[in-house]
Amino acid sequence: MKHMIILFNELKWVGLLSVLLILIGCTSEETDESPLPIKKSLPLNIVFLVGDGMGLSQMSSAYFFGEGEPNFSRFPIVGLSKTPSGSHKITDSAAGATAFACGKKTYNGAIGVDMDTNDLETIIEELSAQGWNTGVVSTSSITHATPASFYAHVSSRMMQEEIAKQLASSEVDFIAGGGYKWFCNRSDSLNYADTLAANGFFLDTNSIDAPWKGGDQKPVYLMAPDGLTPKHLGRADFLPTATKRAIDHLSLKEEPFFLVIEGSQIDWGGHSNVGEYVIQEVLDFDKAVGVALDYAAEQGNTLVVVTADHETGGFTMASELKTGPYRSMYSDYNSIAVEFSTGGHSSTMVPVLATGPQAILFGGIYDNTKIHRLFRQVGSYNAGNKTKL
Numbered sequence: 001m002k003h004m005i006i007l008f009n010e011l012k013w014v015g016l017l018s019v020l021l022i023l024i025g026c027t028s029e030e031t032d033e034s035p036l037p038i039k040k041s042l043p044l045n046i047v048f049l050v051g052d053g054m055g056l057s058q059m060s061s062a063y064f065f066g067e068g069e070p071n072f073s074r075f076p077i078v079g080l081s082k083t084p085s086g087s088h089k090i091t092d093s094a095a096g097a098t099a100f101a102c103g104k105k106t107y108n109g110a111i112g113v114d115m116d117t118n119d120l121e122t123i124i125e126e127l128s129a130q131g132w133n134t135g136v137v138s139t140s141s142i143t144h145a146t147p148a149s150f151y152a153h154v155s156s157r158m159m160q161e162e163i164a165k166q167l168a169s170s171e172v173d174f175i176a177g178g179g180y181k182w183f184c185n186r187s188d189s190l191n192y193a194d195t196l197a198a199n200g201f202f203l204d205t206n207s208i209d210a211p212w213k214g215g216d217q218k219p220v221y222l223m224a225p226d227g228l229t230p231k232h233l234g235r236a237d238f239l240p241t242a243t244k245r246a247i248d249h250l251s252l253k254e255e256p257f258f259l260v261i262e263g264s265q266i267d268w269g270g271h272s273n274v275g276e277y278v279i280q281e282v283l284d285f286d287k288a289v290g291v292a293l294d295y296a297a298e299q300g301n302t303l304v305v306v307t308a309d310h311e312t313g314g315f316t317m318a319s320e321l322k323t324g325p326y327r328s329m330y331s332d333y334n335s336i337a338v339e340f341s342t343g344g345h346s347s348t349m350v351p352v353l354a355t356g357p358q359a360i361l362f363g364g365i366y367d368n369t370k371i372h373r374l375f376r377q378v379g380s381y382n383a384g385n386k387t388k389l
């Protein structure tokens with residue numbers, strides 16, 4: 001009797017194994033031997049969300065100060081990115097974003113150029129040339145260092161009028177952020193709002209919530225003269241709304257899309273050493289992440305990657321210190337008092353979260369430039385490149 005039970009159990013496992021093998025057999029057609037499947041029947045999209053200045057502590061704050069489980073928890077793959085620039089142990093946002101956009105370490109302040117100020121092709125330029133549609137969204141001016149590094153080439157991040165000029169003649173298909181003064185109220189008195197219109201863009205400076213009035217033209221939402229209002233001072237749902245608008249617009253087309261979304265002001269909260277500023281910006285960014293993840297889950301072939309260019313402020317989730325001679329004895333381990341150690345950036349590694357086709361490639365510890373390489377590698381599937389990843 002005992003032997004029969006063992007035999008039965010073994011048979012059960014053999015049966016189960018057969019079912020599993022059949023299931024694997026059924027799906028192998030779609031997977032191309034990849035660790036996570038790319039579905040050949042659908043365009044492969046990439047949504048890249050950058051929390052400027054969002055170190056691990058900033059991300060952690062969403063778990064203590066938000067409501068419910070943050071969307072960050074929805075990513076199965078986690079990596080760490082090493083952020084130093086080509087010129088400094090501690091990067092600025094220009095060199096940090098150029099590493100993502102162009103795959104090269106460059107000097108602090110550089111936008112889309114190398115150490116010798118030569119232009120580097122950005123991922124947006126490269127994918128546009130392959131027929132992808134592209135979008136750029138930020139809560140800073142759209143001409144600020146992070147978004148600019150994806151479409152512009154200038155030797156200094158300070159050259160925002162030149163950056164606006166380059167955006168007005170770029171291949172970008174969807175734009176949302178702040179910064180209309182760099183187009184319309186310039187030191188050279190030129191009007192690049194006209195250039196935007198001449199190049200097929202429709203500029204809306206009134207509302208991102210109103211129904212779209214621009215027909216087939218490419219949307220440009222610029223909602224402030226420069227950066228947008230900080231979240232803790234009253235900005236509404238601009239970032240999640242712009243993320244939704246961008247995805248709605250770009251997914252209408254048959255071609256794949258690459259969309260970069262920046263939560264710009266996590267960094268500004270860090271520079272100003274205001275905990276509430278940082279936390280509200282992180283929670284707002286997490287909402288935008290949720291919008292991207294919802295779309296990815298529904299569409300089924302979208303790689304979503306979240307990371308930061310660097311950490312800002314030396315932000316920590318410290319235990320509240322009470323008065324007394326021994327710091328650890330007089331810390332309240334049930335009360336978090338966020339603290340900062342600098343008004344600038346720090347050199348700490350930053351988290352990378354990934355989900356979707358080939359997300360597994362984003363695990364590990366690597367230079368920020370590798371993220372660009374992986375986007376190109378994964379994106380090459382749309383160009384018919386079936387090189388084994």
Ligand code: MG
Nearest residue numbers: 052093146264
């Ligand atoms: Mg930025």
Ligand code: ZN
Nearest residue numbers: 053093267312
């Ligand atoms: Zn900064």
